[in-house]
Amino acid sequence: MDPPQLSRHKDDADLQVMMAGSTFRKVKSHSWKKPRHFRLLEDGLNIWYKSRWAGRGHSTFLVSDVEAVRQGHQSEVLQSIADEFPPNLCFTLEFRGRQGNLDLVAETPEEAGAWVRGMRKLIHKAKNMDEKERLDQWVWDWFLKADKNKDGRMNFKEVRKLLKMMNVDMNEDHAFYLFTMADTSMSSSLEIDEFVMFYKMLTQRDEVWKLFQDYSSDGEMLSRGELENILRIEQQEGDGCVEHAQELIDRYEPSEMARSQGSMSLDGFQLYLCSQEGSIFNTSHKDLYQDMSQPLSHYFLSSSHNTYLLEDQLRGQSSLEAYIQALKRGCRCVEIDCWDGPDDEPVVYHGHTLTSKILFRDVIATISEYAFKASDYPLILSLENHCGVEQQRVMAQHLELILGSLLLRAPLGGEAPQQLPSPQDLKGKILLKTKKIGCETLTDEVSDEDETVNPDPDSPSTDQGSAECPPDPSKKKAKLKMSRELSDLVVYCKSVHFRGFQHAQAHYKCDEMSSLSESKARKLAKEAGADFVQHNIRQLSRIYPSGLRTVSSNYNPQELWNVGCQIVALNFQTAGLEMDLNDGLFHQNAGCGYVLKPGFMRDSELPFDPETPQEHSGYAPLRLSIQILSGQQLPKVNQKEGSIIDPLVRVEVYGVPQDLAKEETSHIQNNGFNPVWNETLNFIVHNPGLALVRFVVEDHDKASRNDFVGQFTLPFTSIRPGYRHIHLLSKDGTSIPPASLFVNVSTSELTSGPD
Template identity: 30%
Template sequence: MEQPFTVCIFCIRTFMHRVLEPPDDVKKLFQDYSQNGTMSKDDLLKFLSKVQGQNNAKEEDAEAIFNSLKHLNIFPRKGLNLEAFYRYLLGDLNTPLSPCVHQDMTAPLAHYFMYTGHNSYLSGNQLSSKSGVRPIKKALQNGVRVIELDLWPARNNDVVVRHGGTLTTSVKLLRCLRAIKEFAFQVSEYPVVITFEDHLTANLQDKVAKMVTKTFGDMLYRPETDELEKLSPESLKKKILISTKPPREYLETQDSNTPHESKKSSEEQGGDEKLHSSRINLFSCSSMCFAKQDQIDEGEQLQGEDEEMTIPKYRDLIAIPSGKPEGGLEEWLRIDEKEVKRLSLSEQELEKATRTYGKDIVSFTKNNLLRVYPKGTRLDSSNYDPFVGWKHGAQMVAFNMQGYGNHLRIMQGMFRANGGCGYVKKPDFLLRENDDFDPSVPSTVYKILKVKIYSGEGWHLDFRHTHFDQYSPPDFLVKVGIVGVHASETSRTQVVKNSWLPEWNEEFKFEVPAPELSVLRIEVNDDDKYGSHDFAGQTYLPISELRTGIRAVPLHDRTGVRYKSARLLMRFDLKDARECSE
């Protein structure tokens, strides 16, 4: 009897990438704004003005678009054909946000939200990660304008930066200052504020004053009497400001040889930022690391330490004094408006305070600076809801920049506004002197945002062909929604099966209260057969800054790094609710 046999046939599927056809809306717009199949510069200017809402578009804008397409074989000499026009719509010159600073930058510092980092030197978690200059460089390159450094005594009468009472490593202060000097203004010309969490003795504070003065030179802003309330981001361009608690006489009595027993600042006493109780048992371990850390960068000292120079005292370098006055929150909020200061509260302290003093906090932040920082139990470097601080006018909502998550993406989205310069003007309702704004009451003034998702492309260039599925193209869907003050809503498209070039052509409508304090959330996923959603890109965009019309929306990875090619083609329409109802 013959034995049966089985024939196995393996089908190898090749992933062919078709050319994505322009959506019907694009075809119609091209027909409306072209003549005989060609769009001239004048035609393009009309399109930019009437469809894209760029009323100030000039001939050089049209010229720049033409020049960006000349390398393509599809570009005719007389103007744009449909294919060239479509490539422009998908290109980097057609993003949903203005690449330029466009807000008034001459108002006082207290009138701006400032892109603020927390423990800016840490590369990972709050308990055992490495300290270094790379996280500082990365933050500055991403537009962060407020850098936090924890200062501690070290051997040989030196000063290091580290997260005290933990197993995190240390890095010399001088290296951090030099990194800030090098990268401070590569992305934005607007001022950088360094907040010192100071655990130093008086003699080491004088040494820090010397380091700061010598390193920054003319970059350093030297404060003058009663001037802070007049200073603006514009007047402080390419300046570095120091913010910390002014030193007290008792610091001079501390023993510099016992750094772990240095008294905590009043900011720490007011909250749980450093998680004191959980760290007591770590002191001996961190001391062992401490001796080893001092060997790092051995021999790197301040150049010309012995040179004769006039060094101002540590107190004289503090441009933005911080601290908490004696007494309860009521007393804290009564700081003399003539003497602008910075108040720091943990996220828990702020949440508690807003239940009783919401309006008072808003009033305080019209002229003074409020910094909010993560609670000490966030050992994994997670973050909190930034809108709680923002809707109360807090200028410095301090975040751990080294992780990822929805809250960090909201932060990144908010500061994509105003050209990504790191300063965003606060809404008028948080600034008007006679406005009794109540942050606990939903806004009655809102806008209607219409979002149409046409298509997407570029994933086959940014991902391996087998990244989403071993044997077939991905099944993409888009989640889109709003996140903000008194607003949270999400919708999703249908799933487009087996395509690297998905087309949805779906429209969504959202009611947006307080659009200045709201962001648009966009996330693309691959919907696999097991019901899970593999990540395929995201972005968060400030709603009040959205440019209307058809736009190319670049996508980012989980941490906020932009992909080279993956993007969506979308249309935005933002109108007052009353205008939509008429």
């Protein structure tokens, strides 16, 4: 039996080259280039590599961890050696999440071409496998891991080790019983087909079997009508259940005979429940389902802070790759900190620190290439301008020459706007956000975010006033030093100092926006939430992390979304709760980086204060009930062979202050493979339109802090009721198949006041 991943490609010439192996130069810098031997393993899943001098030591990585292959000098590292190696020898493997690239140089163009084509085929295959193929591949992978002597069979000793590897501590007698049942050849060992049978017995899901039995009249099959009943009653899918039931049978039932009879077996039912159609996330919300024709100020934007950094903001590396990663994740507002550089070329880095420097022109070239790969909707460049006039002119030249027609240079229609244009109106356009000569007379410091030079993140800027924008008499002003050429490129995102909600309303211009530090913004949200919401109906607000966050940690963005702030900038390079919330909010709407704010945050006639949601005219709280049934194939935290996790599930709700809540299950001892909780957690959600729900799995430790296992975050409004699987993500926000939770979700209106 061929490995599933290779079954359709075993005669492919490129894959044959990969399986035979190749020696490449692995390149980390202009001076670090070392030979490594790479080959595709027989499973079609893993790439194995080692140093020719490293003895028996080697490493592997999964093909599914590679997101894309770039050919030629398509990375900073390979560009640095472009004069040494021609582009037809060079290629880059680009990994998911925050893992760095792998830059390689082949010995011949033919070998480089074979690996580039072969990797792209394998990546395409991995992305397009159906549920059964994914499961077959996963089972085959475990078989190869357990078959230590590589004889195509697995004895009971190997099975016992396998169970530890699979994160389950099973009674040895029971394990031997399942082994004997699967050993139909009575050879005291399992071949791959017998191992599949062993796996099916091992993964028998009593909770799924019970649901199946509740609706199956004969206990063997679900008729189409019985499946319709499940979809209507349990999954609460409403209209269209008849057609949907037949579609599910056609798509997931493995038996051709059952499909022809319009029936579904337990295997097919389980495949459906584990598929994306059985996911807790509303599949229709993965498409572009929101109205994109409203003013920009009516949307939340996925926004990055210090986008150029891969690490911390004191000594971290500045990199073009950081922009590529953010843009590919759907980010729609990136930050560029510009300083005067040598040879009249502006540089980008975190000023007055030891972070490395990159050329402004290279940043703009990278943005030009990647701006619209993940989303067609407008991209905002938040320019932190610390340059003198001469290099500002150079910046303006680079923006115009490199971005060309992508750069918006004048208002749509050529007239001063009465309200901001929509994402639809600005599709495919790049907007510049910085100071502009006009409303505010500027000082030597033309940046509106003083975090790099001032330890106090709430220190006022030194903007000088004009007739329309009164000056602050307590501040001594310096003379304007700003390039007219750069100023002229600012259209709808003119940075102005924030002088209060009253002043902003009295001097309202829709194309003016302010940047506020997190502490200033949080203070305003607490003291004047309703005013903040109203302000953000009309104008854009950008929030940035405190300059004191030297390790590039993040603040909780939910507090600022609660008052309608559109551009809540986070350090994308730092994993954790805050980025989970950001990813969860922007996972919807085709991941385009724009999410339409709830209606009550777009209507100036209906005041809303997140501190008192019950006073809003549209107040309609809901009860959320989540029965945590079971977990499947949870990843290990400690990779030692005998280590097995003790998993628990915590459900967290984020939203308006009254909605902040956490509830968790008990922990299951020594079972990360198929733990069963069957515990129900209940919540009252006062403002469903703003709420996010986060599911977290942890490894319980009574002596120290629990270890993170996986999580999944989604908007409350994207939750589907019924029996659903939650497909867990790693700390980096990447998928970790087939790890999942099985839950039963219900929501209901409150018949009486909240408890």
